[in-house]
Amino acid sequence: MPDTVDDLVRLHAGAHSAKPMVIDSDCRLGYRELDCSTADLASAFIDAGVSKGTxxxxxxxxxxxxxxxxxxxxxxxxxxxxxSTLLRAPELVAQLRTASVQFLITVEEFRGHRYVDDLRSVLDVDDPTAPLHCPELPALRQVWPADQLPKSPGVSTVDAVAATVTPSDPMVIMFTSGSSGAPKGVVHSHGSALGAVRSGLASRCIDSETRLYLPMPFFWVGGFGSGVLSALVAGATLVTEEIPQPDTTLRLLERERVTLFRGWPDQAEALARHPSRTETDLSALRPGSLDALLPVGRRAQPGSRATLFGMTEAFGPYCGYPADTDMPHSAWGSCGKPFPGTEVRITDPDSGRPVPAETVGMIEIRGPHTLRGICRRTREDVFTADGFYPTGDLGRLDDDGFLFYHGRSDDMFKVSGATVYPGEVERALRTIDGVENAFVTNVPGTSGERVGVAVVCSARTPAAEELRSSARALLSAFKVPTVWLMLGSDDDVPRGGTGKVDVRRLRDMLIEAGRP
Known part of the structure; x- marks a missing residue:
């Protein structure tokens, strides 16, 4: 079974030579052309000084x-x-330094970001012709504009170099996009990344006949792993676009006869509501796609299908269930079961000892598909003594091995000595009629922590007292929010550059809302 990128490219160039590997709005690339064009480009990189490990x-x-x-x-x-194309210059400098990047390839401009100009500004390099050699980025040797990459020397040197690459060699450093704290540079090898992708293909309903649409940015593991490498491992076709817009996305889905639509549920719902949807032929879509774009009769009941669950450190989903199949009723609302190759255990957040089934605790993972390390951190700092990675997520395993997610451990807090899990409170509040979304965090008070919530309501906006009354019927008294903030839409929820909720700004808004 191919365990390096080069092995996969060569395999599919022979088996699927004419099939498109990747399609965007303006271009398509078949597997044979992928092999030839990347071999030429790789030779140019080698000639310019890029080698194994660079x-x-x-x-x-x-x-x-x-x-x-x-x-x-x-x-x-x-x-x-x-x-990330969303990074501001200081953030970009920090990640280049953390990963010890030696060569940088960048577009000149995207969505108002002029990356090289911004770097020169923050690094005080005034001469536009001067290289970006500076004490802040000691490893950086050269910056290449994306449209001015090195040219092939005409003699291919790929075979000899590629033959030295093994599954254990590092392949990628993916930066996490957490809601708090500095992003981490997570290292994956060819073997760990490709193994992680392969283990989840069946649950994600991806095979060689799949034409997968995925809008997620390739700089996230959801785009690179669940998109680019999923297509490459399966021999499938990936359809993507630079800037998704409802009109262009619907036309792309129809034109390319997309069979599997994955991505963000809110994007699928926006496409379903768009005036052009009724005129767009999406009959090629099959179960496993997001429900909003499927005919009503082919949609799953709420909670019946697994919510794929993963993280950058696992190189994407490590837990799931076939996306076109209902789980046993007792598992509804769960994330499914761990994929082959990933061992999951639940431990007490304080003692680190494993806890019994049905007990909420820290999710820890171990296996050949997990991260190889984190930039600038020791192995002892990353893993437990027996090789598990504490994910920072809270969850529980039921007696049948299904995993239920209960939020982040760093979001967990105590009220009058009792533990509150924000995810649990949020799920309960979302069942109240009129509540579209809820975001819970701790709010400091004179007598200790309080439960605060920002609520997004539908057209029928419940009164605050009605919400409190409904919450009291669903939750233990100490979990019922005492600080409420009513928001008009999801757009009012503070988010970071990656789209995740900015918990610190949310807490500030709740503190202000809770003032007498």
Missing amino acids: RVGLVMPNGVRWVQIAIALTRIGAVLVPL
Whole structure:
């Protein structure tokens, strides 16, 4: 079974030579062309000084060219460092330094960001022709504009270099996108990343006939692992676009006869509501796609299908269930079961000791598909003595091995000595008529922590007292929010650059709302 990117490219170039591997709004690339074009590009990189183990940063929006560059680099054992197009210059500097990036490939401008100009400004490099060599980025050797990459020397050197790459070699450094704290540079090898992807393909309903639409940015593991590498491992076709917009996305889905739509539920719902939806032929979509775009009769009942659950450290989902199949009723609302190759245990957050089934605790994972390490951290600092990675997530395993998510451990707090799990409170509040969404966190008070919630309500906005009364019927008294903030829409919820809720800003808003 192929366990390096180069092995996969060669396999599918022979087996699926004419099939498209990746399609964007303006371009398509078949498996044979992927092999040839990335071999030429890889030879150019080698000639320019990129070798096995060289760390190369990439700042680009989704598209065929992103895939070509990433595959070319990883085929020869260079370590790909995908960097967010959302980063501000100081954030970009921090991640380049953390990952010890030696070469940087970047588009000139995207959505108002001028990456090289911004870097020069923050690093005080005034001369636009001067290289970005500076004490802040001691490893950085060269910056290449994405449209001015090195040219092939004409003699391919890929075979000899690619032959030295093994499954244990590092392939990628993915930065996490947590809601608090500095992002971590998570290291995955060819073997861990490709193994993680392979273990979840069946549950995600991806096979060689799949035409997968995925809007998630490739600089996230949800885009790179669940999109680019999922297509490559399965021999499938990936359909993506630089900037999703309802009109263009619907046309793309119809034109390319997309069979599997994955991504964000709110994007699927927006497409379903769009005036052009009724005129768009999406009959190729099959179960396993997000429900909003499927005919009513083919949609699953709420909670019956697993919510794929994973993280950057697991290289995407590590827990799930076939996306086109109902789980046993006792498991509704769960994340499914751990995929082959990943061991999950639940431990007491304070003692670190394993807890019995049905007990909420820290989720820890172990196995060949988990991260190889974190940049600038020791192995002892990352893993337990017996090799588990404490995820920071809270959950419980039922007697049948289904995993239920209960929020983040760093979000957990105590009220009058009793533990409150924000995720549990949020799920309860979302069942109240008129509540579309709820976001819970702790709010400091004169006599200790209080439960605060920002609530997004539908057109029928319940009165605050009505909400409190409904919450008291659903939750223990200490879990009922005492600080309420009513929001008009999800757009009013503070979020960071990655789209996750900014808990610190949310807490500040609740503190202000709770003032006498």
